[in-house]
Amino acid sequence: MGSACSLGLLLLPEIAVTALERRAVSAEQLGYHSVWVADEKFYRDPWIVLASIARATRRVVLGTGVTEPYARHPALLAMAIATLAEVGGDRVVLGLGAGGSGFPAMGTARERPALAIRDAAAIIRSLLAGDSVTHEGAVLSVRNARLNFAAAPVPIYIAARGRAMLRAAGAVGDGAIIAPFASPEAVAGALTRVEAGARAAGVQRPRIIVRVDVCVGRTEAEARDAVGYFVALPLWSSYPDFGYVEDLGIQVPEPAREILARRDYGAIPEVSASLPPEMIDHFAVAGTREQVVDRLATLAGIADEIIVHPVPSASVDVDELITLVATAWPAATATPLRGAVR
Numbered sequence: 001m002g003s004a005c006s007l008g009l010l011l012l013p014e015i016a017v018t019a020l021e022r023r024a025v026s027a028e029q030l031g032y033h034s035v036w037v038a039d040e041k042f043y044r045d046p047w048i049v050l051a052s053i054a055r056a057t058r059r060v061v062l063g064t065g066v067t068e069p070y071a072r073h074p075a076l077l078a079m080a081i082a083t084l085a086e087v088g089g090d091r092v093v094l095g096l097g098a099g100g101s102g103f104p105a106m107g108t109a110r111e112r113p114a115l116a117i118r119d120a121a122a123i124i125r126s127l128l129a130g131d132s133v134t135h136e137g138a139v140l141s142v143r144n145a146r147l148n149f150a151a152a153p154v155p156i157y158i159a160a161r162g163r164a165m166l167r168a169a170g171a172v173g174d175g176a177i178i179a180p181f182a183s184p185e186a187v188a189g190a191l192t193r194v195e196a197g198a199r200a201a202g203v204q205r206p207r208i209i210v211r212v213d214v215c216v217g218r219t220e221a222e223a224r225d226a227v228g229y230f231v232a233l234p235l236w237s238s239y240p241d242f243g244y245v246e247d248l249g250i251q252v253p254e255p256a257r258e259i260l261a262r263r264d265y266g267a268i269p270e271v272s273a274s275l276p277p278e279m280i281d282h283f284a285v286a287g288t289r290e291q292v293v294d295r296l297a298t299l300a301g302i303a304d305e306i307i308v309h310p311v312p313s314a315s316v317d318v319d320e321l322i323t324l325v326a327t328a329w330p331a332a333t334a335t336p337l338r339g340a341v342r
Helices: 017-030 046-056 074-091 113-128 163-172 184-201 220-238 254-261 265-273 277-283 289-300 318-333
Strands: 006-011 034-037 061-064 092-096 133-136 141-145 156-160 175-178 207-216 285-287 305-310
Touching (some): 017 318, 061 074, 113 163, 163 184, 175 184, 184 207, 220 254, 220 265, 220 285
Parallel strands (some): 006 034, 061 092, 092 156, 175 207
Antiparallel strands (some): 133 141
């Protein structure tokens, strides 16, 4: 798969919409295949950001990276993605996961995510097909629901890390966004569960996307320190189920467990400070420029697409990192970047 691996960019909407739009345009010019906008609660709205980017770009695939069906009911997601497709056309993809960011502040419960994702995918696909939908799901339901405008099918990519979620991604996803796995061993283990889900459902394996947090520093230690927050974040969302970590023979350190048990979202930096280097290496790509390029090349050999979430360090900012990855990509992977401006 390495010779055909595409390169994607994940944007966290923490800067102004106009700045995010400029960053997406730059990514398109650099040759990125896709641009994804995170649905992190209490940041800028991803749907508005994506609509702005859709107007400013012509080629890149556009997706939510990722949204969720708890705070945003599947009927609302169907409305939103169908509306975005009117702007972005067939470039639009719905990235869907279980979420977690901002849920405590909103009083939102993340219940039985693998079942909720199956319900959500079924509801959204039926609504986009123009059906009148009644779905009494294990977690999510609609009754006599129908979109009041014509829509078209949109690919649904399921983001997953837990065992049941990975199987659900294989069963119902057009694509599986495997995250935060960043080592060949971690990706291989996740891929086994995705394939098992596809076999059980009697469907072909979905497109495999590896979403990685990437940080380049002057030293490996500098990069690891900078990226640690994004390794701790999924631990907070998955608590108390750390199966995706334990599958690699790693135990979450007891100090981190104690902090996570407080369920204080603001304590995530404390968790990151207690994580061992081997955990960082399995769940993020962090190091010097040469180390990062080598790691990405290895992952490109086992994925259809790599989505890079650029994490700044003291030495390399986000825009420098976006350019660095795009510049190194063809030589590292033998994959030309389509539409790149050189």
